[in-house]
Amino acid sequence: MVNPQHKFSVRNFNVHYDHFSALRNLNLEINANEIFTVIGPANSGKTTFLNSLNRLIDLVPASRCSGEILLDGIDIRAGMEVETLRRKVGIVFALPLPLPISIFENVVFGLRMQGVRDLRRLNQAVERSLRESYLWDEVKDRLSTPAMNLSGGQQQRLCTARILAGQPDVLLFDEPTSGLDPISTARIEETLLILKKKYTVVLVTNNVAQAARVGERTAFFLMGEMIEVSETGKMFTTPADTRTGDYITGKFG
Amino acid sequence: MKSVQARKLKEWVIEKSILLSGIFSVVFVLLIFLFLLREGFSLFRGESVIDFLFGKSWYPISDPPRFGILPLILGSLLVTLGAAAISVPIGIAAALFIAEIAPLRLREALKAGIELLAAIPSVVIGFIGMITLGPWIKNLFNIPTGLTALTGSVTLAFMAMPTIVSIAEDAITAVPRQYREAAIAMGATQWQTTWRIVARAARPGMLAAVMLGIGRVIGETMAVMMVTGNAAVIPTGFLQPVRTLTATIAAEMGESVQGGPHYAALFAIGIVLFIITFLINGVADLFLHRSRR
Numbered sequence: 001m002v003n004p005q006h007k008f009s010v011r012n013f014n015v016h017y018d019h020f021s022a023l024r025n026l027n028l029e030i031n032a033n034e035i036f037t038v039i040g041p042a043n044s045g046k047t048t049f050l051n052s053l054n055r056l057i058d059l060v061p062a063s064r065c066s067g068e069i070l071l072d073g074i075d076i077r078a079g080m081e082v083e084t085l086r087r088k089v090g091i092v093f094a095l096p097l098p099l100p101i102s103i104f105e106n107v108v109f110g111l112r113m114q115g116v117r118d119l120r121r122l123n124q125a126v127e128r129s130l131r132e133s134y135l136w137d138e139v140k141d142r143l144s145t146p147a148m149n150l151s152g153g154q155q156q157r158l159c160t161a162r163i164l165a166g167q168p169d170v171l172l173f174d175e176p177t178s179g180l181d182p183i184s185t186a187r188i189e190e191t192l193l194i195l196k197k198k199y200t201v202v203l204v205t206n207n208v209a210q211a212a213r214v215g216e217r218t219a220f221f222l223m224g225e226m227i228e229v230s231e232t233g234k235m236f237t238t239p240a241d242t243r244t245g246d247y248i249t250g251k252f253g
Numbered sequence: 254m255k256s257v258q259a260r261k262l263k264e265w266v267i268e269k270s271i272l273l274s275g276i277f278s279v280v281f282v283l284l285i286f287l288f289l290l291r292e293g294f295s296l297f298r299g300e301s302v303i304d305f306l307f308g309k310s311w312y313p314i315s316d317p318p319r320f321g322i323l324p325l326i327l328g329s330l331l332v333t334l335g336a337a338a339i340s341v342p343i344g345i346a347a348a349l350f351i352a353e354i355a356p357l358r359l360r361e362a363l364k365a366g367i368e369l370l371a372a373i374p375s376v377v378i379g380f381i382g383m384i385t386l387g388p389w390i391k392n393l394f395n396i397p398t399g400l401t402a403l404t405g406s407v408t409l410a411f412m413a414m415p416t417i418v419s420i421a422e423d424a425i426t427a428v429p430r431q432y433r434e435a436a437i438a439m440g441a442t443q444w445q446t447t448w449r450i451v452a453r454a455a456r457p458g459m460l461a462a463v464m465l466g467i468g469r470v471i472g473e474t475m476a477v478m479m480v481t482g483n484a485a486v487i488p489t490g491f492l493q494p495v496r497t498l499t500a501t502i503a504a505e506m507g508e509s510v511q512g513g514p515h516y517a518a519l520f521a522i523g524i525v526l527f528i529i530t531f532l533i534n535g536v537a538d539l540f541l542h543r544s545r546r
Contacts, residue, residue, distance in 0.1 A: 056438055087440035097435045100454045110439040113449070162439065 013067035037215030044221040054089040090163030091172040096155030098147030110166040129164035153184025293520035311485040320518040328495035335406025344417030352425035371415035379476030382408035400482035403491040413466035424458020464537035474499040
């Protein structure tokens with residue numbers, strides 16, 4: 001029943017906000033070590049989908065979910081603690097959000113919350129995750145300065161690093177480059193391509209070209225429904241649904 | 254053409270009258286301070302500042318009178334420290350609960366309740382403290398009188414609480430929602446997020462809340478006069494009557510001879526109070542400004 005290649009299996013999944021239906025009857029699989037991109041116009045349910053994968057959706061008081069999401073074959077609602085899920089499935093938001101503490105403390109925040117006190121382990125985690133997010137060389141001499149002093153692109157890579165420090169399985173990116181300049185965007189995209197060797201990456205983007213550049217498989221969402229999901233190259237050359245083609249070529253959205 | 258001039262004149266009048274009211278409020282404070290200084294300083298022609306501040310006895314109408322306010326300063330300090338020890342932990346905890354944990358409807362109810370607490374006149378709180386808390390403390394500790402420093406501390410804690418809770422709650426609510434989401438997304442629990450991130454980000458505002466609450470306690474007169482027993486002796490513990498700076502002024506101003514040394518001594522106490530509250534407000538302001546940056 002459970003395919004070991006499938007990191008996430010989403011089955012008959014629905015999300016409602018009060019009377020508004022944000023996601024309807026979603027069925028899809030996300031493979032391990034792939035970059036899975038989600039595209040679609042505003043209000044299509046992309047972010048709701050992403051927030052469902054690590055249950056951040058629970059923070060919205062009016063939200064109700066039905067159906068199931070399996071992570072490695074285990075139901076993320078019934079089968080595990082929400083804190084454990086969120087450590088395994090890290091998220092980087094659209095706007096860089098360093099916590100109001102130092103660079104070092106930002107990176108080790110998740111570990112400290114798990115009760116890790118050993119300074120050597122914390123130091124190692126900081127260096128490893130900052131190297132993985134390509135920020136180490138820029139900040140290694142000022143780890144104790146406030147993270148707020150970094151530039152936007154650096155802050156976004158710091159937010160990636162603090163997720164990596166917890167050694168997650170899956171990285172969720174919610175339009176991570178929407179507030180960044182082209183050069184910072186390129187750096188983030190390069191980072192994504194390297195990260196997918198170790199992690200499963202789910203990237204929500206409103207930049208269709210970005211999905212084409214980094215995605216391996218892509219899903220197209222529209223008004224709370226998944227219109228189609230396929231290999232990114234296939235979707236961009238021969239979309240199965242005309243609406244997908246219209247969106248990709250910029251006819252709407 | 255004329256209407257343009259009329260409008261300009263109107264603008265000019267409005268602008269200047271606002272400026273004038275601003276200047277007046279500052280001038281009045283300065284004048285009050287100058288008046289305090291003038292009336293109070295006449296005491297120091299016959300008395301040294303050291304004897305005044307650190308003198309151990311306050312016998313203003315004996316012959317010769319003795320104007321040592323150390324018992325009063327210590328009385329104020331003791332009552333204030335006690336009130337802070339009670340109201341700060343409870344106030345901060347209440348603010349965290351209201352801002353972070355309470356569901357929306359309970360939050361509104363609690364906030365309304367806190368505001369109501371702030372609206373109770375101090376004489377009413379003092380009255381309640383005198384007739385309910387006093388006898389209770391007297392029986393509980395088996396002491397001759399229930400009007401003690403402890404009674405004053407508990408009563409004043411009630412008066413500091415609304416200030417502390419509402420300002421601290423504002424500071425906590427002002428912490429960007431995104432910090433909470435980021436912390437929770439990293440697998441922090443609700444409590445870890447509240448304590449490690451929200452409370453830390455709101456710390457300057459919470460310190461300001463504490464300082465303003467303490468400022469209110471130090472300046473409070475009516476309630477404290479009713480419940481502390483008003484004995485101007487150097488206190489050795491919480492379970493004995495004390496007298497505060499404020500209560501001394503209120504109790505004795507009516508019976509002092511205008512222009513006499515007793516009168517001047519009461520004004521000198523006013524100067525001491527003014528300096529203390531000025532310092533506390535200054536520190537609170539410092540924290541508030543830091544939190545805005």
